[in-house]
Amino acid sequence: MHAAPGLQIGGDWTLAHYTALQAQVQALRGSLPDAAAVELGGLGALDTAGAALLVELLGSQRLAELAAREPGLPEERRALLQVVCQAMAGVAGGQPARRPSTLLELLGTIGAALEGLWRQSGALLGFIGLTLATLFATLCRPRRWRVTSLVVHLEHSGLNALPIVALLTFLVGAVVAFLGATVLAGYGATLYTVNLVAFSFLREFGVLLTAILMAGRTASAFTAQIGSMLANEEIDAIRALGLSPLELLVLPRVLALLIALPILTFVAMLSGILGGAVVCALSLDITPSMYLAILQENIAVRHFLVGMAKAPLFAFLIAVIGCLEGFKVTGSTQSVGERTTSSVVQSIFVVIVLDAVVALFLMEMGW
Known part of the structure; x- marks a missing residue:
């Protein structure tokens, strides 16, 4: 991956390279501007683990838009990225769900028992x-x-x-x-x-x-x-x-x-x-x-x-x-x-x- 002035993504994004790719994604997340150009044409092998890392790097909405308009991206990889983006929409980068209070959990348990x-x-x-x-x-x-x-x-x-x-x-x-x-x-x-x-x-x-x-x-x-x-x-x-x-x-x-x-x-x-x-x-x-x-x-x-x-x-x-x-x-x-x-x-x-x-x-x- 090269990071100036834009970002060109290439190589194999698979589970076998997950650890190395995750480290690079973590390093780029804070320094990648929202307006930076991103190219997906050099993307090689791809599976759901690699697609999840791309969602973590770019966000589900931005990655979906890039996959839709990237001309050099094979159709099967485009479809996989679209599916993963839809599945992870609202999950990647989202706030963790707040745990309900003990009182609400108790009332919920009582209600479920009565039902x-x-x-x-x-x-x-x-x-x-x-x-x-x-x-x-x-x-x-x-x-x-x-x-x-x-x-x-x-x-x-x-x-x-x-x-x-x-x-x-x-x-x-x-x-x-x-x-x-x-x-x-x-x-x-x-x-x-x-x-x-x-x-x-x-x-x-x-x-x-x-x-x-x-x-x-x-x-x-x-x-x-x-x-x-x-x-x-x-x-x-x-x-x-x-x-x-x-x-x-x-x-x-x-x-x-x-x-x-x-x-x-x-x-x-x-x-x-x-x-x-x-x-x-x-x-x-x-x-x-x-x-x-x-x-x-x-x-x-x-x-x-x-x-x-x-x-x-x-x-x-x-x-x-x-x-x-x-x-x-x-x-x-x-x-x-x-x-x-x-x-x-x-x-x-x-x-x-x-x-x-x-x-x-x-x-x-x-x-």
Whole structure:
């Protein structure tokens, strides 16, 4: 390159000579006047790295004008310079973008989270509507019932979960009885430990612990199963055969959990009360016959009905969320893991929030 009185650019401007050319460009940038004549006729080999250096030296607008009117410039180099100038317009020599403040970033993150929650809620409501529509369409057509699939899912989600549900609620019932006795002993009211255990398990702990276990155990299984089928293109094959994935995959799982969760809730209530009875018999000298007599006398049947009424609602939501997240899998094993985690988190969150809302409503209604 020669720099007086104008500038004549020649030679190869390629990545192989990038370091040497960059040093010359940096040396000329401050001393090259805007009105200096520039010739591009001697330009040899050229690639995008060299064109980017020319943009850095002359500016995208000036280089584009020079390339357009340079008569000795080959057409392919002229086109490359034009493309690079357009791509780097407003970038070369521009001011770096200002980083937003921490407050704006925080507000943006909150807004994005709320927008995602809104979209997710809409997708869940839409999937609930599709599931209910498919359910009502098949109820009057017994030939389309998937009895075998229903029984299989009932075994997996209900019968196989029975031991863990019974053991967990038995231990929690024992812990609640022990803590209740410890606190009530200071008031001389250890006898009311029976009321505490029965009331808590019939209304809340029985159905809530069972629903949380099913959210972690069954919803994740539903998501992984449907997600794996989607990744293996099995669901596409089902659609190609003219079958409905909702009818074939979703309904048996939803109906199985609708049957299994109330039964497991009943077992959880019995196990929790039994755990409290063991602690009362061993630590408080409350015999099993006295324990049962207090239950029959002081605990109304409506507490049992309140707990059982929550079970089908929780079961439906857990099954629908698990199936919906399975259909959101994009095809990779990483996506299957992410959606499985998302289904568990969403199911537990929805169950706890809904249980809290129902509890507040029932408390206000005096039920």
